[in-house]
Amino acid sequence: MPEPATPVTFPPAFLWGAATSAYQIEGAVREDGRTPSIWDTFSHTPGKTAGGENGDIANDHYHLYRDDVALMAELGLTAYRFSVSWSRVQPTGRGPAVQRGLDFYRRLVDELLSHNIKPALTLYHWDLPQELEDAGGWPERDTALRFAEYAQIVGAALGDRVEQWITLNEPWCSAFLGYGSGVHAPGRTDPEASLRAAHHLNLAHGLGTSALRTAMPARNSIAVSLNSSVVRPRSQDPADLVAVRRIDDLANGIFHGPMLHGAYPETLLAATSSVTDWSYVLDGDLSLINQPLDALGLNYYTPTLVGAAETATDGPRADGHGASDHSPWPGVDDVMFHQTPGERTEMGWTIDPTGLHELIMRYTTEAPGLPLYITENGAAYDDKPDPDGRVHDPERIAYLHGHLSAVRRAITDGADVRGYYLWSLMDNFEWAYGYDKRFGAVYVDYATQARTPKSSALWYGEAARTGALPSVNTTE
Numbered sequence: 001m002p003e004p005a006t007p008v009t010f011p012p013a014f015l016w017g018a019a020t021s022a023y024q025i026e027g028a029v030r031e032d033g034r035t036p037s038i039w040d041t042f043s044h045t046p047g048k049t050a051g052g053e054n055g056d057i058a059n060d061h062y063h064l065y066r067d068d069v070a071l072m073a074e075l076g077l078t079a080y081r082f083s084v085s086w087s088r089v090q091p092t093g094r095g096p097a098v099q100r101g102l103d104f105y106r107r108l109v110d111e112l113l114s115h116n117i118k119p120a121l122t123l124y125h126w127d128l129p130q131e132l133e134d135a136g137g138w139p140e141r142d143t144a145l146r147f148a149e150y151a152q153i154v155g156a157a158l159g160d161r162v163e164q165w166i167t168l169n170e171p172w173c174s175a176f177l178g179y180g181s182g183v184h185a186p187g188r189t190d191p192e193a194s195l196r197a198a199h200h201l202n203l204a205h206g207l208g209t210s211a212l213r214t215a216m217p218a219r220n221s222i223a224v225s226l227n228s229s230v231v232r233p234r235s236q237d238p239a240d241l242v243a244v245r246r247i248d249d250l251a252n253g254i255f256h257g258p259m260l261h262g263a264y265p266e267t268l269l270a271a272t273s274s275v276t277d278w279s280y281v282l283d284g285d286l287s288l289i290n291q292p293l294d295a296l297g298l299n300y301y302t303p304t305l306v307g308a309a310e311t312a313t314d315g316p317r318a319d320g321h322g323a324s325d326h327s328p329w330p331g332v333d334d335v336m337f338h339q340t341p342g343e344r345t346e347m348g349w350t351i352d353p354t355g356l357h358e359l360i361m362r363y364t365t366e367a368p369g370l371p372l373y374i375t376e377n378g379a380a381y382d383d384k385p386d387p388d389g390r391v392h393d394p395e396r397i398a399y400l401h402g403h404l405s406a407v408r409r410a411i412t413d414g415a416d417v418r419g420y421y422l423w424s425l426m427d428n429f430e431w432a433y434g435y436d437k438r439f440g441a442v443y444v445d446y447a448t449q450a451r452t453p454k455s456s457a458l459w460y461g462e463a464a465r466t467g468a469l470p471s472v473n474t475t476e
Contacts, residue, residue, distance in 0.1 A: 086127060126169070229248070354406065
C-alpha cells in the first residue's frame with residue numbers, strides 16, 4: 001500500500017514491545033531444578049520437528065538475558081512480553097515452587113525495570129510439565145486446578161513488580177494442534193480430547209485469573225492472548241457462509257464465548273455433537289471462566305479463507321497450521337480451506353494488514369470498553385547476513401509498516417489499542433519448524449549466539465522512540 005503523505009503517529013502512552021516465549025529462547029532445560037515439559041519430550045521424539053531440532057540450548061537466554069535486555073533498551077523498546085516456564089518454577093506441575101527457577105524471572109524483571117522496559121508476563125505458552133501430560137494433560141480437569149496453583153505461585157512472587165499479566169497464549173493451538181492434529185506437543189490426535197482440552201484451558205484461564213487476583217495488587221492488569229482468526233468466505237453462497245460460521249465458532253467463539261460472555265455458542269455445541277456430548281462442562285464452570293478482564297491480547301498473522309467442501313474435492317487442508325493426516329477442526333470435515341491470494345511470508349501465510357484492522361474492530365464491538373493489545377504480529381523471512389555481517393530485511397519493514405498502519409487506523413476508528421508486541425524479538429526455536437523459520441527482528445547465529453539487529457529492528461526502534469512510523473525506505 002502507498003505510504004501516507006503525513007507520518008503515521010501513535011498516542012504518547014502507546015507501548016512498543018516485542019515478544020518471546022520460554023521454551024523458544026531460554027535453553028538451560030536441565031538447570032536449577034527444571035523438569036521436562038511436553039515440548040522437551042515432543043522435540044526429542046524422532047520425526048516431530050524439522051531436522052530433529054529442539055530447545056535444549058535455543059538462544060541461551062537463560063544465561064544471556066542481561067545482554068538481551070540491554071539490546072532491547074538500545075533499540076528503544078518500552079515493553080517486553082515473555083513467558084514463564086511452568087516446569088522451571090514448579091517442577092512436575094505440582095507442589096512448592098523452586099526458588100532458583102523463580103529467581104531467574106525475578107532477575108529478568110529487575111533487569112527490565114532498570115532499563116525502563118515494562119514487563120508483560122505470560123503464564124502459559126504451550127510448555128505443560130510432562131508429568132501433568134502423563135496424568136492426562138489438558139483433556140483432564142485436574143490440569144486446570146494445577147494451573148491455578150501455579151498462577152498463584154508466580155503472582156505472589158512477581159506481582160509486586162509486574163503489572164501486565166497474561167494467563168494463556170493461544171489456547172486454540174494448545175488444544176487443537178496439540179490434541180487434534182498432533183503437529184504440536186504433546187502430539188495427540190483425538191478430536192474429542194481436543195474439545196475437552198479447550199474447555200479445561202478455558203477453566204484454567206478463569207481459575208488462574210481468580211488466583212492472580214488474590215495474590216497480586218489490585219492495580220495489576222490481567223488479560224489473555226487469543227489467536228482469533230479472521231475467517232472470510234470464498235463466496236457469498238449460503239453454504240460458504242455456513243462454513244465461515246463453523247470455523248469461526250471453533251477458532252474464536254469456543255474461547256471468547258465463555259471468557260467474555262459466559263457461554264459457548266449454541267452453533268458450536270450443535271456442530272460438534274457428533275464428537276462430544278460436552279458432559280465435562282460442569283455446573284458453575286462458565287461462571288468460573290467468565291472472570292472480569294482488564295485487557296485482551298490479540299495475536300494476528302494472516303486471514304483464513306473457507307468454503308463448503310465440494311464432494312469431489314479430496315485435497316490437502318490449506319489452513320496454515322502444519323501438515324497432518326488429522327484435522328485440528330473437530331466436527332467440520334465438510335469445510336474446505338483455501339489459500340488467500342497475495343504475497344506470502346516464509347510460512348506460506350498471506351500478508352494482509354486489513355485482517356488485523358478487521359480483528360481489532362471486531363473485538364472493539366465484541367468486548368466494548370476492554371483495552372486491546374496486539375500481543376503478537378510478525379513475519380518469517382529467509383534472512384541472511386550480507387558480506388559485511390549486516391542483515392537487511394526490507395520485506396519485514398514493509399510488513400510492519402502495513403500492520404502498524406492498520407493498528408493506527410483502528411485507533412482512529414475508535415478502538416482502544418494500547419500497545420503492540422512484535423513477534424519476535426529475535427530468531428528462535430519455531431516449534432515443529434525447528435530453527436528454519438526466522439521471525440526475529442534480531443538475527444541469531446545459533447552456533448555462536450551472536451545477536452545482530454536486522455534493518456527491521458532499527459526501523460522498529462525508531463518508531464518506538466518517536467511514536468511515528470518511519471518510511472519503509474529507511475536505510476541504516
